[in-house]
Amino acid sequence: MSLADEFTRLQALRDSGTLTEDEFQRAKARVLDGGVNVSPAEINKLRRSVSDRWIGGVCGGIAALTGIESWIWRLLLTVLAVFGGTGILIYILLWIFVPSD
Numbered sequence: 877m878s879l880a881d882e883f884t885r886l887q888a889l890r891d892s893g894t895l896t897e898d899e900f901q902r903a904k905a906r907v908l909d910g911g912v913n914v915s916p917a918e919i920n921k922l923r924r925s926v927s928d929r930w931i932g933g934v935c936g937g938i939a940a941l942t943g944i945e946s947w948i949w950r951l952l953l954t955v956l957a958v959f960g961g962t963g964i965l966i967y968i969l970l971w972i973f974v975p976s977d
Contacts, residue, residue: 882907923977932971
């Protein structure tokens with residue numbers, strides 16, 4: 877995808893209200909810095925954290941990959957565990973299949 881296509885897509889997301897002005901500026905900076913191209917090695921960066929772990933390091937690993945604080949991921953999985961039990965299933969599957977850091 878060319879730079880013009882990326883900027884058009886970002887502008888459309890901002891116009892529709894999906895992106896805030898701050899998010900738009902950060903995304904635009906990433907595009908200009910060459911952050912659009914994703915190498916195959918970056919696709920599989922998810923690893924369980926050794927340093928930021930309570931049980932298995934899954935939330936710490938997701939936090940390192942996404943840039944969102946690990947406590948938010950822990951809270952989300954806890955809420956999913958309380959309402960329907962899917963958080964427990966997701967956590968156990970990630971603990972089994974995601975390699976350690």
